[in-house]
Amino acid sequence: MDYKDIIASYASKPGGIIEAYHAVQKELSYLPEEAVAEAARVFNLPVSDAYGVATFYSMFSVTPRGKNVIRICESAPCHVAGAAQVIAALERELGIKMGESTADGQFALEFAECVGQCQATPVITINRKPYLDVSPATVPTILAEYK
Amino acid sequence: MAEEMRIVLRNYGKIDPLKIDDYIAQGGYKSLEKASSMDKEALIEEVRKSNLRGRGGAGFNCGQKWSFAYKADADEKYVIANADEGEPGTYKDRLIMENDPHTLIEGMAICAYAIGATKGFIYLRGEYPQLIDVLNTAIAQAKEKGILKSFDIEVRSGAGAYVCGEETALIESIEGKRGEPRFKPPYPPSEGLWMKPTIVNNIETFASIPVIIEKGGEWYASIGVPSYPGTKVFTLTGDVNNKTFVEVPTNTTIREIIYQFGGGIPGGKKFKAVQIGGTSGAFIPDSLLDTPVAFDNMSAIGATLGSGAVLVLDESRDIVDVTTRIAKFFEHESCGKCAPCREGTARMHELMQLVNSGKGGQQDIELMQKLGNVMSIACLCGLGQAAPAPVLTTIKHFGTDYNAKLM
Numbered sequence: 058m059d060y061k062d063i064i065a066s067y068a069s070k071p072g073g074i075i076e077a078y079h080a081v082q083k084e085l086s087y088l089p090e091e092a093v094a095e096a097a098r099v100f101n102l103p104v105s106d107a108y109g110v111a112t113f114y115s116m117f118s119v120t121p122r123g124k125n126v127i128r129i130c131e132s133a134p135c136h137v138a139g140a141a142q143v144i145a146a147l148e149r150e151l152g153i154k155m156g157e158s159t160a161d162g163q164f165a166l167e168f169a170e171c172v173g174q175c176q177a178t179p180v181i182t183i184n185r186k187p188y189l190d191v192s193p194a195t196v197p198t199i200l201a202e203y204k
Numbered sequence: 205m206a207e208e209m210r211i212v213l214r215n216y217g218k219i220d221p222l223k224i225d226d227y228i229a230q231g232g233y234k235s236l237e238k239a240s241s242m243d244k245e246a247l248i249e250e251v252r253k254s255n256l257r258g259r260g261g262a263g264f265n266c267g268q269k270w271s272f273a274y275k276a277d278a279d280e281k282y283v284i285a286n287a288d289e290g291e292p293g294t295y296k297d298r299l300i301m302e303n304d305p306h307t308l309i310e311g312m313a314i315c316a317y318a319i320g321a322t323k324g325f326i327y328l329r330g331e332y333p334q335l336i337d338v339l340n341t342a343i344a345q346a347k348e349k350g351i352l353k354s355f356d357i358e359v360r361s362g363a364g365a366y367v368c369g370e371e372t373a374l375i376e377s378i379e380g381k382r383g384e385p386r387f388k389p390p391y392p393p394s395e396g397l398w399m400k401p402t403i404v405n406n407i408e409t410f411a412s413i414p415v416i417i418e419k420g421g422e423w424y425a426s427i428g429v430p431s432y433p434g435t436k437v438f439t440l441t442g443d444v445n446n447k448t449f450v451e452v453p454t455n456t457t458i459r460e461i462i463y464q465f466g467g468g469i470p471g472g473k474k475f476k477a478v479q480i481g482g483t484s485g486a487f488i489p490d491s492l493l494d495t496p497v498a499f500d501n502m503s504a505i506g507a508t509l510g511s512g513a514v515l516v517l518d519e520s521r522d523i524v525d526v527t528t529r530i531a532k533f534f535e536h537e538s539c540g541k542c543a544p545c546r547e548g549t550a551r552m553h554e555l556m557q558l559v560n561s562g563k564g565g566q567q568d569i570e571l572m573q574k575l576g577n578v579m580s581i582a583c584l585c586g587l588g589q590a591a592p593a594p595v596l597t598t599i600k601h602f603g604t605d606y607n608a609k610l611m
C-alpha cells in the first residue's frame with residue numbers, strides 16, 4: 058500500500074498519528090520525509106510537530122534502514138546475562154556495527170531497552186518479534202529465518 | 205515459609221485466554237454484574253476500603269483516585285489502562301494480559317461504571333505487538349456477549365519510550381504527541397485525556413478489582429501488610445536459580461522472594477546485591493533483606509517497591525559497571541523537557557563512565573552525590589527524580605567497590 062493510503066486510513070482517529078507511523082514503518086521500515094509531511098497534512102499539524110513525534114519515539118526512524126530491524130535489549134538484566142557477547146556475534150555475522158544497516162538493505166542493528174521478556178535473557182527482537190535466551194551460538198540460526 | 209497467593213494471576217494456566225466462556229466459567233464478569241447493580245458511591249467506597257494501592261509504582265489509593273474522577277463534572281470521562289510496562293526486568297502486566305485479558309477488561313469496565321466513563325484505552329507498549337490481537341479479540345467477545353454495553357475500549361500502541369509510562373506523558377502520547385510529562389496539577393482525574401477527567405491505572409491494579417468486588421474490601425484489606433495490603437507480582441532476573449515470577453502477599457520478605465521462590469544464587473556463589481522496582485530502584489545489601497516488600501516498608505529502608513522487578517547480583521558482579529549501564533539508560537530515556545534531568549542524566553552517565561574506567565577520583569563521587577540530590581528534588585517527573593537512586597544507593601551500600609576503582 059502507498060504511504061498516503063496508509064496514513065489516510067487513520068485520519069479519523071483522534072491522536073492516530075502514532076498508529077499511522079507504525080503502519081507506514083511496517084511497509085517501508087522507516088518514515089520518509091514525504092510521509093511525515095503527509096501525516097502533518099492529514100492530522101492537521103505543523104510539519105515540525107509531525108517531525109517531533111517521529112523523532113521522539115525510539116521505534117521510529119526518519120532515516121532509511123534495513124528491512125529487518127534487529128533490536129538488542131541492553132537493559133541491566135540482559136546486560137548481566139551477556140548481551141555484549143550477543144551484540145558482538147550479530148556484528149560479526151552481519152559485518153556491520155550497532156546503529157548500521159547491511160549494504161543489501163536486509164538488516165538494521167539497533168540498541169533497545171527492556172522488551173519485557175526478562176524471564177529468558179538475553180533477548181533480541183526482529184521486527185518486534187522476540188527471541189529468547191539468545192547466545193552467540195544461536196545467532197546464525199535466528200538470522201537464517203530472514204535470509 | 206512464605207506462600208504464594210494468586211489474585212491477579214488467579215486464572216493463570218487455568219483458562220484459554222482467547223475463550224470468554226472459560227473466563228465466565230471461573231466466575232468471570234460476575235463482579236461487573238454485581239458492581240453495576242451497586243450505588244456508585246458505595247462501589248467506590250468498597251474499593252477505597254480495600255486499601256488497594258496502585259501497582260504501577262506510585263502506590264496511590266485506588267478508590268480515592270476514582271472518587272476524584274467520579275466527583276468531577278464533565279460531558280466525557282476516560283478510563284486508561286497503563287500497559288506501558290517499560291521498567292527493565294518487569295513483565296508482570298504482560299503475564300496478566302497474555303493469560304487473562306478479560307480480567308483487565310472487567311476491572312476497567314467496573315471503573316468506567318463507577319466514575320461514569322463510556323470510553324477506555326489500553327496503552328500497550330510497542331514491544332508487545334503480539335498482545336494487540338489478544339486484547340482486541342477479548343474486547344470483541346465481551347461486546348458480542350453484551351457484557352460491554354455502554355463502554356468502548358480501544359487499544360493504542362506506544363513506540364518505545366520509557367517515559368510514556370508516566371501517566372501524563374502517556375496521555376500526551378494517546379493524543380498523538382511527543383510523550384512529554386505535563387506539569388501537575390491539574391492531575392488526570394480532574395483534567396486528563398483531552399482535558400477530561402481520566403483514570404489511569406496499572407494492569408495489575410485493574411486485575412485486582414474483580415476479586416475485591418467479589419470478596420469485599422475488608423477481605424482484601426486483611427491480606428499482607430495493612431498499609432499496603434493484597435498481593436504483588438514479582439519478576440526475578442539476574443543471578444537466581446529460578447528466573448521466574450511469583451505472586452505473594454505483601455508481608456513476604458525480600459529474602460523469601462530471592463531464596464525461597466528464586467531458589468537462591470546459582471553456582472554456590474554468594475549474594476551481593478538486589479535491585480528492586482526496576483532500573484529506577486535502589487540497590488539493597490544483604491543486611492536489609494528481611495524487609496517486607498510492602499510499599500512503606502521499602503521506603504523506610506530507602507528503597508522502592510516500584511514495579512516489582514527483582515534483579516539479583518552475585519559476588520562476582522561488578523556493581524559499578526552495572527550502575528554505569530543503568531546511568532546510560534536514563535540519559536537515553538530522559539525526554540529532555542526539563543534541564544535538571546536532561547543535563548543531569550547526561551552528566552551522571554559521564555561521571556559513572558569516568559569512575560568505572562578507573563579515571564575518577566573521590567571528588568567525582570561527591571559530585572555525583574550532590575547532583576543526585578539536586579535531581580531527586582528538581583526534576584519535573586518521576587523519571588528524573590528516581591534516576592539517581594541506583595547511583596546514590598550503590599555509593600552508600602557498596603562504597604568499597606567504588607573506592608577500588610578510584611585513581
Ligand SMILES: Cc1cc2nc3c(=O)[nH]c(=O)nc-3n(C[C@H](O)[C@H](O)[C@H](O)COP(=O)(O)O)c2cc1C
Binds near residue numbers: 287371585
Ligand atoms: C518514568 C515513569 C514511568 C512509569 N512507568 C509506568 C508503567 O510502565 N506502568 C504503570 O502502570 N505505571 C508507570 N508509572 C506510574 C504512572 O505514572 C501512574 O502512577 C500509574 O500508571 C497509576 O496507576 P496505579 O495507581 O494503578 O499504579 C511510571 C511513572 C514514571 C514517573
Ligand code: SF4
Binds near residue numbers: 541585586588
Ligand atoms: S524529569 Fe526527565 S523525563 Fe521527566 S519531564 Fe524532566 S526531562 Fe522529561
Ligand code: FES
Binds near residue numbers: 173180
Ligand atoms: S531486560 Fe532485556 S528483555 Fe527485559
